Amino acid sequence: MEDKLVEFANLLRQNGVRVSLAETLDAVAAAEISGLGDRDSFRSALRATMIKRASELPVFEQLFDVYFSGLGEIIKGASKEVQDALSMSDQEFQNFLDDVDQLLKDHADELSELAKQLLRNENGQLEKMMREAARAVRMQGIQRTIEENYFARALARALGLDKIEQEIKELREQLEKLELGSAFRAKMEEYLDRRLKMLEDIIRKYVRQEREKRDLKSREEARMNQLADKSFYYLSEEEMAKMREAITRLAQRLKNIIAVRRKRKKKGRFDIKRTLRKNIEYGGVPFKLKFDQRKKEKPQILVMCDVSDSVRNASRFMLQFVYSLQDLYSRVRSFVFVADIGEVTESFRTNDIKDALDVALKGDVINVYAHSDFGRSFRNFVGDHIGAVNKRTTVIILGDARNNYNLPHDWCLREIRQRARRIIWLNPESRNTWGFGDSEMERYQVHCDLVEECRNLNQLYRVIDQLVPR
Amino acid sequence: MFSSIDDVIERFTEHRYIASRRIATVIYLASSLQKPILVEGPAGVGKTDLAKVLAASLGEEMIRLQCYEGLDEGKALYEWEYAKQLLYTQILKDKIGEVLTGTKGLAQAVDRIASEDEVFFSERFVLPRPLMKAITSDKQVVLLIDEIDKADAEFEAFLLELLSDFQVTVPEIGTFKAKQIPLVILTSNNAREMSDALKRRCLHLYIDFPTREQELAIIRLKAPEAAEKLADEVVNVVQSLRKLDLKKTPGISETLDWVKALTLLNVQSLDNALVDETLDTIVKYEGDVRKAQEELKEYLRKVRTRRGGADAAGSGSGGGTDKDMLN
Numbered sequence: 001m002e003d004k005l006v007e008f009a010n011l012l013r014q015n016g017v018r019v020s021l022a023e024t025l026d027a028v029a030a031a032e033i034s035g036l037g038d039r040d041s042f043r044s045a046l047r048a049t050m051i052k053r054a055s056e057l058p059v060f061e062q063l064f065d066v067y068f069s070g071l072g073e074i075i076k077g078a079s080k081e082v083q084d085a086l087s088m089s090d091q092e093f094q095n096f097l098d099d100v101d102q103l104l105k106d107h108a109d110e111l112s113e114l115a116k117q118l119l120r121n122e123n124g125q126l127e128k129m130m131r132e133a134a135r136a137v138r139m140q141g142i143q144r145t146i147e148e149n150y151f152a153r154a155l156a157r158a159l160g161l162d163k164i165e166q167e168i169k170e171l172r173e174q175l176e177k178l179e180l181g182s183a184f185r186a187k188m189e190e191y192l193d194r195r196l197k198m199l200e201d202i203i204r205k206y207v208r209q210e211r212e213k214r215d216l217k218s219r220e221e222a223r224m225n226q227l228a229d230k231s232f233y234y235l236s237e238e239e240m241a242k243m244r245e246a247i248t249r250l251a252q253r254l255k256n257i258i259a260v261r262r263k264r265k266k267k268g269r270f271d272i273k274r275t276l277r278k279n280i281e282y283g284g285v286p287f288k289l290k291f292d293q294r295k296k297e298k299p300q301i302l303v304m305c306d307v308s309d310s311v312r313n314a315s316r317f318m319l320q321f322v323y324s325l326q327d328l329y330s331r332v333r334s335f336v337f338v339a340d341i342g343e344v345t346e347s348f349r350t351n352d353i354k355d356a357l358d359v360a361l362k363g364d365v366i367n368v369y370a371h372s373d374f375g376r377s378f379r380n381f382v383g384d385h386i387g388a389v390n391k392r393t394t395v396i397i398l399g400d401a402r403n404n405y406n407l408p409h410d411w412c413l414r415e416i417r418q419r420a421r422r423i424i425w426l427n428p429e430s431r432n433t434w435g436f437g438d439s440e441m442e443r444y445q446v447h448c449d450l451v452e453e454c455r456n457l458n459q460l461y462r463v464i465d466q467l468v469p470r
Numbered sequence: 471m472f473s474s475i476d477d478v479i480e481r482f483t484e485h486r487y488i489a490s491r492r493i494a495t496v497i498y499l500a501s502s503l504q505k506p507i508l509v510e511g512p513a514g515v516g517k518t519d520l521a522k523v524l525a526a527s528l529g530e531e532m533i534r535l536q537c538y539e540g541l542d543e544g545k546a547l548y549e550w551e552y553a554k555q556l557l558y559t560q561i562l563k564d565k566i567g568e569v570l571t572g573t574k575g576l577a578q579a580v581d582r583i584a585s586e587d588e589v590f591f592s593e594r595f596v597l598p599r600p601l602m603k604a605i606t607s608d609k610q611v612v613l614l615i616d617e618i619d620k621a622d623a624e625f626e627a628f629l630l631e632l633l634s635d636f637q638v639t640v641p642e643i644g645t646f647k648a649k650q651i652p653l654v655i656l657t658s659n660n661a662r663e664m665s666d667a668l669k670r671r672c673l674h675l676y677i678d679f680p681t682r683e684q685e686l687a688i689i690r691l692k693a694p695e696a697a698e699k700l701a702d703e704v705v706n707v708v709q710s711l712r713k714l715d716l717k718k719t720p721g722i723s724e725t726l727d728w729v730k731a732l733t734l735l736n737v738q739s740l741d742n743a744l745v746d747e748t749l750d751t752i753v754k755y756e757g758d759v760r761k762a763q764e765e766l767k768e769y770l771r772k773v774r775t776r777r778g779g780a781d782a783a784g785s786g787s788g789g790g791t792d793k794d795m796l797n
Contacts, residue, residue, distance in 0.1 A: 020670050026503070028671075034475075034495060034504050041475055044495035052669035054510055054660070054676045287552050350757075352715065 078198045133158040177208035300331040306399030308338045308372040314428035337377035339370035401441040413447040426454035481527040506654035511677035517657040518704015525612035535600040537621035591642040610650040619658040720752040727751045
């Protein structure tokens with residue numbers, strides 16, 4: 001039992017679940033208490049001791065099924081198939097097996113162990129032998145589909161499949177000589193054939209299952225990592241769905257970070273006045289110390305997001321992030337612009353994310369089919385909304401700064417900079433292309449405190465991380 | 471102590487708590503292995519109740535420690551009773567003077583006092599807080615550490631000694647070892663991830679929202695006065711509400727509140743004007759209420775269609791199609 005649990009723990013680890021040695025020991029103790037009799041209890045016992053994160057539960061459930069019933073189920077299924085092929089009821093099959101047993105005893109005592117167990121339908125014994133053979137050929141190392149054939153052959157060799165083939169052939173010849181009813185003989189011959197085929201089947205299925213166990217999760221994980229580095233421009237529909245999921249998770253992670261950092265900040269410097277007051281009850285002896293309660297710094301954020309056609313994919317994710325930001329911080333104002341600028345704060349606050357994005361991107365607020373004109377947008381912003389910026393505001397601008405050779409009006413940005421705490425510009429274009437063609441990035445750059453390339457999730461995460469007060 | 475998993479289920483049912491086999495197994499393991507349980511899951515699925523019922527079914531006292539941001543050792547473990555210490559020194563001034571008689575110089579006096587100072591730092595002046603109480607209790611107790619995710623990471627680290635060795639250290643006095651190892655239940659709403667060190671020491675139990683059947687059973691147990699049909703409908707609606715993207719998904723406690731409220735208002739079926747006004751017992755945000763109303767309408771429409779269809783099938787096929795079209 002211990003062996004099996006240790007192996008199971010290893011398997012969990014291979015699939016990205018962290019299981020410590022202490023937890024494996026707990027699992028062994030728990031399995032002893034729960035016993036193996038009741039599958040549900042056994043499963044709960046392992047789950048409680050080995051899995052400590054709700055997110056890891058699905059992996060556990062999947063692996064538990066594969067591991068603790070896997071081979072047994074395969075063998076049972078195969079032997080049921082044999083029974084069906086012979087079209088016998090359970091009772092008939094049992095009687096038939098008894099006859100086979102008798103026959104083997106009388107005429108074929110020198111059969112190999114495996115052949116005996118196979119023909120007698122001893123599934124438990126068969127399973128044990130298979131497992132031993134699997135260990136002998138180091139099947140736990142299997143990883144790729146390509147290796148399936150190799151391991152299937154190795155397992156067959158370890159089990160002595162060719163020897164069994166030989167034995168069964170001999171057995172058939174022996175049957176010829178015996179005086180048996182023709183019906184029984186026909187059945188017997190078919191039985192032998194089926195059994196042999198079943199063994200091959202089992203080997204193949206077993207190897208495939210072992211392989212599947214090991215890369216359930218690795219593939220999914222690899223995909224996710226790859227996605228985080230992929231530029232927003234080149235995403236397929238399905239990848240977008242995945243990305244949305246990732247962004248939500250990112251936002252959740254941020255929330256936690258913010259909570260921790262705020263907490264860490266809370267205690268300030270030693271406060272003599274309040275310490276004295278508090279300790280009057282102890283005769284002025286300072287038993288309890290008091291510290292300044294620092295004011296929580298609530299960042300005010302103002303986001304301007306370019307939603308023109310050239311950055312369509314990118315702005316969708318950016319807006320999604322802006323939406324999450326609004327959830328996170330109490331004071332966020334959101335604007336979208338192309339050739340004109342419009343506020344979407346209210347629609348983000350009241351609509352759920354899908355509707356909100358539609359409102360922003362469908363052109364209800366501003367004309368999204370115009371040619372980008374950063375200069376004009378900025379000028380209009382300074383004219384209409386400059387009051388939204390004060391010395392605690394962080395202004396975030398999302399856009400590629402491709403101005404279609406219009407007037408850049410970079411004085412507007414200077415104006416904003418003078419009133420704001422800082423300006424951060426996130427550009428979804430690669431840094432190498434800034435300043436070429438109609439890109440006005442270099443002109444705008446001088447007024448910004450931070451300019452970052454923001455083409456994929458990882459970069460976005462890094463930027464947001466800097467935004468959160470430490 | 472429980473004798474088996476079934477024993478747990480039985481005793482919990484006696485105390486009006488429906489424990490699935492999964493929950494019962496973990497409880498049984500915890501009591502046999504003497505390990506703490508970390509219970510996670512969404513709000514309102516009966517995490518705190520689990521501890522209460524555990525205590526009741528074992529006939530033990532429950533000691534509760536509610537965690538919050540800024541909770542420290544002083545509030546959780548023990549505190550020196552400064553006021554009492556001061557009071558004693560005031561009252562015993564003469565006695566202290568007596569002790570000091572015959573000393574020459576300040577240094578000697580301080581030495582003399584120092585040799586007596588353990589009098590003031592003894593268990594007599596320790597004010598035990600929940601954790602200390604649970605450790606020093608003569609009988610076994612159930613210790614509930616509620617919403618551990620609200621406490622700081624430092625406090626979590628401080629708990630480790632308690633959870634693995636069931637002992638706590640008071641620097642001035644020494645180490646207190648538990649006389650009876652308490653059954654510890656920690657609950658978390660997953661506001662933040664617990665450290666691996668803490669998780670390693672605990673059994674883990676994830677309680678999710680109940681299935682339809684479980685929820686019905688719970689209503690029958692906890693609100694037996696509710697009409698069967700109403701309970702059925704309420705469960706249907708709540709289960710479908712949980713699939714929506716709500717700010718706060720309704721838990722079992724909200725379901726129970728709603729059923730009780732409706733029963734109190736003498737509502738027999740969800741097809742009632744009063745139902746809309748009681749929706750705020752299950753959903754707590756403005757936006758959620760709106761979504762819930764739509765879901766409710768949708769549900770009633772479906773029910774009506776089904777009933778209409780059934781009636782029509784009884785009376786003749788012609789009417790049925792008309793009704794369907796109307797709907």
